[in-house]
Amino acid sequence: MTSGKFLRTVFFVEILKGLGVTFRTLFTPPVTRRYPKVKVPAKPGFRGLHALAKNADGKLKCVGCGLCGAYCPSKCIYIYTSEGEDHAKVVDRYEIDVLRCIFCGFCVEACPFGAITLSEHYEYSNSSRQYFYMTKDKLLENWDKYFAGPKGERYFRDFWQPKSGNFTGREDQAMFSRVKLKEKK
Ligand code: SF4
Numbered sequence: 001m002t003s004g005k006f007l008r009t010v011f012f013v014e015i016l017k018g019l020g021v022t023f024r025t026l027f028t029p030p031v032t033r034r035y036p037k038v039k040v041p042a043k044p045g046f047r048g049l050h051a052l053a054k055n056a057d058g059k060l061k062c063v064g065c066g067l068c069g070a071y072c073p074s075k076c077i078y079i080y081t082s083e084g085e086d087h088a089k090v091v092d093r094y095e096i097d098v099l100r101c102i103f104c105g106f107c108v109e110a111c112p113f114g115a116i117t118l119s120e121h122y123e124y125s126n127s128s129r130q131y132f133y134m135t136k137d138k139l140l141e142n143w144d145k146y147f148a149g150p151k152g153e154r155y156f157r158d159f160w161q162p163k164s165g166n167f168t169g170r171e172d173q174a175m176f177s178r179v180k181l182k183e184k185k
């Protein structure tokens with residue numbers, strides 16, 4: 001052992017350095033939050049619990065085309081339709097097994113009618129499996145709870161249709177710089 005190392009060991013230099021770090025952090029503000037006492041609002045575009053959108057007249061927007069179910073990588077959307085008056089398709093059942101969902105948002109992107117949404121609601125823990133099996137009624141109820149008023153109207157425009165003319169993106173959204181990509185070509 002060298003004399004320097006011997007002295008460092010005898011005088012507990014490394015331990016004192018470690019205690020110094022601990023002491024400094026005692027006076028810095030904590031980065032953790034005391035959930036559920038302290039809650040942070042979900043960011044726009046957050047993928048929470050599903051909802052089925054309603055038209056202005058309060059009727060189901062979904063036409064039962066099945067595209068969302070076809071795109072869903074978890075195959076957790078089940079749609080049952082029948083033929084109504086004038087051969088119109090009627091959505092008898094629309095169900096999502098939320099426990100299998102990976103919240104990718106493909107269903108929202110795939111829907112040509114803006115009929116399925118992912119809300120900002122994330123506090124829905126429950127001990128019953130059945131609770132997480134969303135039926136058409138439950139999904140419509142979610143629309144009333146989480147997308148009432150102009151919020152529901154804004155949802156697709158702002159977060160799920162980036163190609164639409166009025167999409168501007170968020171300042172803190174990470175994205176490639178188009179200029180740099182062009183320069184590289
Ligand atoms: S978010 Fe993804 S996994 Fe969940 S239902 Fe939609 S498509 Fe399926």
Ligand code: SF4
Nearest residue numbers: 062063065066068111
């Ligand atoms: S939610 Fe959209 S994609 Fe899915 S069945 Fe209804 S209309 Fe079709």
